[in-house]
Amino acid sequence: MFKIIAREEMAEGTVILNEIDAPLIARKAKPGQFVILKANETGERIPLTMADTNPEKGTLTVIYMVVGKSTALFRDLKVGEGYQDIIGPLGAATHLEKVGKVVCVGGGTGVAVLHPITRGLKEVGNDITCIIGSRTKDLLIMEDLMKAASHDLRVCTDDGSYGHHGFVTDVMKEVLEEGGVNLVVGIGPVPMMKAVCKITKEFNVKTVVSLNPIMVDGTGMCGGCRVTVGGKTRFACVDGPEFDGHEVDFDELMLRLQAYTEEEKKSYNEHCNLVKQ
Amino acid sequence: MAKKELIPRQPMPEQAPEVRSKNFEEVPTGQSPETAIREAERCLQCKKPVCVDGCPVGVDIPGFISLVKEGKFTAAISKVWEKNGLPAVCGRVCPQELQCEGKCIVGKKNEPVAIGNLERFVADYERMNKKASLPEKAAPTGKKIAVVGSGPSGLTVAGDLILKGHEVTLFEAFHKPGGVLVYGIPEFRLPKEIVFSEVAGLEKLGVKLECNAVVGRTISLDELFEEGYDAIYIGVGAGLPRFLNIPGENLIGILSANEYLTRSNLMKAYRYPEYDTPVIKGKNVITLGAGNVAMDSARTALRLGAETSRIVYRRSRDEVPARAAEVHHAEEEGVEFFFLTNPTKFLGNEKGRLTGMEGLKMELGEPDDSGRRRPIPIEGSEFELECDLAIIAVGAGANPLLTQSTEGLKLNKWEYIEADEKTGKTSKKGVWAGGDIVTGSATVILAMGAGRQAADSIHDYLTIGW
Ligand SMILES: Cc1cc2nc3c(=O)[nH]c(=O)nc-3n(C[C@H](O)[C@H](O)[C@H](O)COP(=O)(O)OP(=O)(O)OC[C@H]3O[C@@H](n4cnc5c(N)ncnc54)[C@H](O)[C@@H]3O)c2cc1C
Ligand SMILES: Cc1cc2nc3c(=O)[nH]c(=O)nc-3n(C[C@H](O)[C@H](O)[C@H](O)COP(=O)(O)OP(=O)(O)OC[C@H]3O[C@@H](n4cnc5c(N)ncnc54)[C@H](O)[C@@H]3O)c2cc1C
Ligand code: SF4
Ligand code: SF4
Ligand code: FES
Numbered sequence: 226m227f228k229i230i231a232r233e234e235m236a237e238g239t240v241i242l243n244e245i246d247a248p249l250i251a252r253k254a255k256p257g258q259f260v261i262l263k264a265n266e267t268g269e270r271i272p273l274t275m276a277d278t279n280p281e282k283g284t285l286t287v288i289y290m291v292v293g294k295s296t297a298l299f300r301d302l303k304v305g306e307g308y309q310d311i312i313g314p315l316g317a318a319t320h321l322e323k324v325g326k327v328v329c330v331g332g333g334t335g336v337a338v339l340h341p342i343t344r345g346l347k348e349v350g351n352d353i354t355c356i357i358g359s360r361t362k363d364l365l366i367m368e369d370l371m372k373a374a375s376h377d378l379r380v381c382t383d384d385g386s387y388g389h390h391g392f393v394t395d396v397m398k399e400v401l402e403e404g405g406v407n408l409v410v411g412i413g414p415v416p417m418m419k420a421v422c423k424i425t426k427e428f429n430v431k432t433v434v435s436l437n438p439i440m441v442d443g444t445g446m447c448g449g450c451r452v453t454v455g456g457k458t459r460f461a462c463v464d465g466p467e468f469d470g471h472e473v474d475f476d477e478l479m480l481r482l483q484a485y486t487e488e489e490k491k492s493y494n495e496h497c498n499l500v501k502q
Numbered sequence: 503m504a505k506k507e508l509i510p511r512q513p514m515p516e517q518a519p520e521v522r523s524k525n526f527e528e529v530p531t532g533q534s535p536e537t538a539i540r541e542a543e544r545c546l547q548c549k550k551p552v553c554v555d556g557c558p559v560g561v562d563i564p565g566f567i568s569l570v571k572e573g574k575f576t577a578a579i580s581k582v583w584e585k586n587g588l589p590a591v592c593g594r595v596c597p598q599e600l601q602c603e604g605k606c607i608v609g610k611k612n613e614p615v616a617i618g619n620l621e622r623f624v625a626d627y628e629r630m631n632k633k634a635s636l637p638e639k640a641a642p643t644g645k646k647i648a649v650v651g652s653g654p655s656g657l658t659v660a661g662d663l664i665l666k667g668h669e670v671t672l673f674e675a676f677h678k679p680g681g682v683l684v685y686g687i688p689e690f691r692l693p694k695e696i697v698f699s700e701v702a703g704l705e706k707l708g709v710k711l712e713c714n715a716v717v718g719r720t721i722s723l724d725e726l727f728e729e730g731y732d733a734i735y736i737g738v739g740a741g742l743p744r745f746l747n748i749p750g751e752n753l754i755g756i757l758s759a760n761e762y763l764t765r766s767n768l769m770k771a772y773r774y775p776e777y778d779t780p781v782i783k784g785k786n787v788i789t790l791g792a793g794n795v796a797m798d799s800a801r802t803a804l805r806l807g808a809e810t811s812r813i814v815y816r817r818s819r820d821e822v823p824a825r826a827a828e829v830h831h832a833e834e835e836g837v838e839f840f841f842l843t844n845p846t847k848f849l850g851n852e853k854g855r856l857t858g859m860e861g862l863k864m865e866l867g868e869p870d871d872s873g874r875r876r877p878i879p880i881e882g883s884e885f886e887l888e889c890d891l892a893i894i895a896v897g898a899g900a901n902p903l904l905t906q907s908t909e910g911l912k913l914n915k916w917e918y919i920e921a922d923e924k925t926g927k928t929s930k931k932g933v934w935a936g937g938d939i940v941t942g943s944a945t946v947i948l949a950m951g952a953g954r955q956a957a958d959s960i961h962d963y964l965t966i967g968w
Contacts, residue, residue: 249720263677269769269778270677295778310677312714441769441779444675444716444903446741447761451752458745458752463903477752480854484754488780495775 227262228307230284236364240290240334241300242276248283250275250313256345257319257435257467260285261443263310264298271295272440272462274338275314276367285313288337288366294492301500315443316466319433323350325407328400329375330393330421331357332413336367338435339412344374346410352376356396362387394420401428408433411470415479422470432470436461438481453477511613512541523804523835526689526772530594535573538623542571545615548607553617556605558951561585563602563617570620579628582621583637587661588654588950590629590696591683593622595794596947597825629699639707640667645964648673648731650717650904653681654946655737655937657700658953659960660709666961670708671731673715678768681739683946685768686760688798690805691828694767718904723911723933733932733960736919737953740938742899746790750848751894755782755856759795759895766802784891787811788859790845791895792821793943797828799893800837812838812887814845816864816877842866842877846884848892858888898943918942926956934960 231244250260259274277286291300302308319342327346331339336357347353355375359365360383372378379396380388389396394417400406401424409432411421418434425432438450438461445463452461455472459465514530516522522529533541545567553563562581569578582589598604598618606614628634645668649656652674660670678684680697705711715721723734743758745751757765762781765771769779787803789796792815803811813832815822818841822829833839840861847860863883866875900917912920912929919928919935926934936952938944 249715253720267770267777298778310714312675312677312716312720314719315716441761441764442676444719444741445901446743447764448743448745448758449761453752458747477854481752481754483853484782485780488774492775492778492780 226307226309227311229302229304232302232304235288235366236359238291239364240288240337240366242286242288243299243302244284244286245308245311246283247285247311250311251278251283251285252280254278254285254314255318256321256341258314258316259443259466260287260311260313261315261440262287262299262308264295264302265309268298268309269295270310270312270441270443271299272315272437272443274341274435274466276337276340278341288334290334293489294496297493297496297500312443315462317464319345319467321345321349325352326405327351327353327408327410328397328406329353329355330397330409330411330413331355331371332393332417333359333364334366335413335417335435336371339410340367340370340374342410342412342435343371347374347376351408354400355379356381356393356400358382358388358393360384392420393417394424397421398424401425401430406430409470410434415475415482418470418473419475422473422475426471433467434470434473435466436468436473436478437466438478439484452481508612509540509544511544511616512537512619514616514619519831519834519836522690523801526805528693529690529831532626533619533623535575535627538570538620539573541616541620542567544608545571546607552605552607553602553615556600556602558601558945558947559585559954561602561621566624567615567617567620570624575624575627576631576633578624580634582624583634586621586947586950587658588700588946589621590625591654591692591700592947592950593618593620593625594692595687595825597945599826601947629696636707637665639665642669643667643964645669645732646671646730647733647735647960647964648726649735649737650723651675651681651737651739651937651939652679652701652711653737653739653937653949654683655739655949655953656681656735657704658950659735659737659936659957661704661707662954662957663960664704664707664709666957668961668964669710671710671712672704673717673721674711674713675716675738676768677713679711679713685764686795686798688763688767688802689772690801691798716903718907723904723908723930727932732964733934735926735953735956735960736904736928736933736935736939737937737949738901738904738939740898740918740943741901743894744897744899745894746845746896748845748847750850750856753848753850753856754854755784755890756848756892756894757782759789759791759799759893760898762799762893763795763802766806772802772806781806782891783807784889785809786889787891787893788887788889789813789893789895791815791897792817792839793823793895793897794825794828796893796895797824797832797837799895801832801835803891803893804835804837808891810838811836812840812889814840814843814859814861814887816842816844817874818842818866818877821874844877844879849886856890856892858886859892860884860886898938900939900942916942924955925959926952927959932963
C-alpha cells in the first residue's frame with residue numbers, strides 16, 4: 226500500500242491534495258510526469274500529474290479535482306490510509322531549457338499540473354510570467370506556490386471576485402502584446418487550452434500544452450490515450466502528455482473524453498447514494 | 503486375432519453455446535478421471551514418440567500419459583513438470599493441432615490423442631488435491647536475478663532459477679502478474695485463478711514479486727545492476743497495439759484489442775459497476791483480424807451483450823491463424839465471419855461515435871513473402887457494415903518503452919530485441935531476453951521454451967562464467 230501522509234482540501238473541498246509515500250517513484254520523477262493510481266481492488270486506474278515530489282522524504286504530491294466516482298473514492302481516503310497501487314513516473318518529462326521570457330497559463334486544477342513545470346522553467350533561468358485563474362475566488366488554488374515559482378504572478382476570476390475580472394486568455398493577450406515572449410505553457414480544461422493556442426498562434430509564439438485523454442495502462446500498450454497531433458496519431462502516455470499546442474486536434478480530444486460519460490454519471494450517482502446512506 | 507476395438511477420442515464436456523455465450527465461466531468444464539484414463543488408453547506408447555518432437559519444450563508425453571492410464575495422476579503431473587511449469591495453462595491454450603497432437607501417430611487415421619486435455623486434467627487434478635511434493639531447491643548460490651515481465655516467459659525463468667538456488671525478483675509493470683495470461687486471454691478460456699495459483703506457487707518457493715514496477719521508468723536496467731543484481735532477463739512481451747491507419751480510426755468506439763481485453767479481463771469491466779472500470783458494450787460489433795486475440799475479442803463482445811459479433815479478415819479461411827478450437831467455439835456461439843474483406847474507412851456521427859465501417863471485397867492473388875496468397879481488392883466491391891464498436895486485432899509490435907531507455911541493447915529492424923537463438927543472450931552484458939519481445943507475437947509455450955533456455959544459460963553464466 227502507498228500511504229497518504231498528508232492531506233489538504235482546497236477550493237471548498239472540490240480539490241484535494243494528497244502527499245503520498247512512494248520513495249521509488251519520488252526518486253525518479255521529473256517535472257511534467259504523471260502517475261497512475263488505483264484506490265483498491267475494484268478501482269479504476271486513474272492518471273494524475275505529480276504536482277510536487279520530495280526525493281529525500283520519499284514522497285510525491287497529487288492534487289486533483291473531484292469529478293467522478295474514482296476521484297470521489299480518492300477524496301474519502303484519510304491520512305494513514307492509502308492507495309493499493311501507484312505506477313510511475315510515466316510520460317515524457319518537460320523539456321526544460323532557457324529560452325528567455327515564458328508565460329505560464331493555468332486554469333482550474335491545471336494549475337497543479339503547471340506548478341512543477343513553472344518551477345523547473347524558472348530554475349533553468351527563464352523569466353516567468355504566470356497567469357492563473359478560476360471561476361471565483363474560493364476556487365483558486367496554489368496562489369502562494371505559483372507566486373514563488375514565477376517572477377510575476379497575475380490572477381483572474383471569471384466573476385471578478387478576485388484579481389483581474391475575466392479569463393486567463395484576456396490577460397495572456399495583454400502580456401503577448403507587450404512582446405518579447407518566447408514560449409507559452411498553457412494547462413487547464415481542454416476548451417481553455419484550445420483558446421490559449423488560438424491566440425498564441427496569432428502571435429506566432431510556440432505553445433506547449435499538457436493533454437489529459439482517458440488512459441488505462443500508461444505505458445503505450447493499449448492506445449486508448451491516442452490523440453491527433455500534427456495530423457498523426459500519438460499516444461499521450463508515452464509521446465506526451467505535453468505536445469505542441471498548435472498541432473493538437475482539441476476537438477477530437479474533447480469528443481474522446483466523452484467516451485464513457487453515461488457510465489461515469491451512473492457510477493458517480495450510485496457512489497454518492499451509497500455514501501449518503 | 504480379433505482386431506482391438508478402437509476407442510474414440512473422449513469428448514471434453516462443454517457449456518452449451520447458447521448458455522456460455524452469456525457468461526464468463528470457462529467453456530470446457532473438464533474431464534472426469536474415468537474419461538481421462540480412457541483417453542490415455544488411446545495412446546500407443548510409441549517407441550519413437552513423434553508427438554514429443556511437436557512440443558516446443560519436449561514434454562515426455564507417452565511417459566505422463568502412461569501414468570494417467572494407471573490412474574497415477576500425481577506422478578503424472580510430476581512428469582509433466584519436468585519440462586513444463588505451467589501445464590494447466592498450456593493444456594488450455596497451446597495450439598495442439600499444430601504441435602504435439604498435430605504429430606501424433608494416431609491422428610494419421612483417426613483423431614489424435616487429446617494430449618492437451620490430458621495435460622489440463624493432471625494439472626487441474628493436482629491443483630484440487632495438492633498431493634505432489636514441491637520440487638527441491640538447490641543450495642543458495644548468493645546470486646540475484648531480476649526478471650522483467652511476469653508473462654509465461656518470465657514466470658518460467660523465475661521458476662527455473664529459484665530452483666537452482668538463486669534469488670529471483672519478478673518486476674511487473676501492471677498491478678497484477680501473469681502478462682497476457684491475465685490481461686489478454688479471457689476468463690472463459692483461462693480462469694485467472696489458475697494463473698494466480700501458479701504465481702503463488704513461485705512465491706512459496708521464494709520468488710519475490712514487485713508489481714507496479716515499470717522497468718525503464720520506475721527503475722532502469724543499469725540501476726538494477728547497481729542494486730546488486732547479477733543477471734537480468736527481459737520478457738516484456740510485444741505490448742504495442744497495431745492500428746489500421748485508415749480514416750476515422752480515432753472515433754469513440756474503436757479500441758485496440760489490447761485496450762478492450764485489458765478493460766474487460768484485467769480491470770474486470772464485465773463486472774461493472776461492481777468494478778469501476780467501464781468498457782464500451784457494442785450492439786453491433788466488428789473485430790478486425792482472425793488470430794486468437796480476435797477470437798477472444800469477438801467472443802467477449804457476445805458475452806457483454808452484443809446482438810451481432812462479426813470477424814472481418816482480409817485473407818481466407820485457410821489462413822486463419824487462431825487455434826482451431828477457438829474458431830470452432832466462436833462459430834458455435836454465433837460469431838459471423840467475413841473473409842476476404844478489407845476495411846477501408848470508419849464512419850461516425852456528430853458526437854464522434856462510430857456508426858459503421860466501409861470495406862472492400864478481396865480475391866487471392868500470388869503468394870507473398872510468407873508463402874500465403876496475397877489478397878488483392880476487387881474493384882467496385884465497396885460495401886458498408888453498421889457497427890458501434892470495432893476492435894482492432896491485427897497484431898502487435900515491440901513496445902519501445904524499455905528498449906529505448908536502455909543503452910547497449912541491440913534491436914532488429916522491427917525493434918524487437920536481438921537475442922541468441924540458443925541461449926537468449928543479448929548484446930548487453932548480463933542481460934538475456936526471450937518470448938514475444940524477441941520473436942514477435944508467438945505462443946505461450948514458445949515464450950516458455952525461450953525462458954527455459956535462457957534460465958539454463960543464466961545459470962551457467964552465474965556458476966561457471968560465460
Ligand atoms: C496525464 C494526465 C494527468 C492528469 N493530471 C491531473 C491532475 O493533476 N489533477 C486532476 O484533477 N486531474 C488530472 N487528470 C484528469 C484525471 O485523470 C481525471 O479527472 C480522472 O480520471 C477522473 O476520474 P473520475 O472517475 O473521478 O471521473 P469520471 O466520472 O470517470 O470522469 C470524469 C472525466 O474524467 C475523464 N476520465 C475518466 N477516466 C479517465 C482516465 N482513466 N484517464 C483520464 N481521464 C479520465 C473523463 O473523460 C471525464 O470527462 C489527468 C489526466 C491525465 C491523462
Ligand atoms: C488475447 C490473446 C490471446 C492469446 N491466445 C493464445 C493462445 O490461445 N495460445 C497461445 O499459445 N498463445 C496465445 N497468445 C499469445 C501468447 O499469450 C503470448 O505469445 C505470450 O503471452 C508471450 O509471453 P511473454 O512472456 O513473452 O509476454 P507477455 O505475456 O506479453 O508478458 C509480458 C509482461 O511484461 C510486462 N511488461 C511489459 N513492459 C514492462 C516493463 N517495462 N517493466 C515491467 N514489466 C513490463 C507486461 O505488463 C506483461 O505482464 C495470445 C495473446 C493474446 C494477446
Ligand atoms: S506443452 Fe503444449 S505442445 Fe507441449 S505437450 Fe503440452 S499442450 Fe502439447
Ligand atoms: S504419438 Fe500419439 S500415440 Fe504415440 S506416444 Fe505420442 S501421443 Fe501416444
Ligand atoms: S494509456 Fe494505454 S497506450 Fe497510453
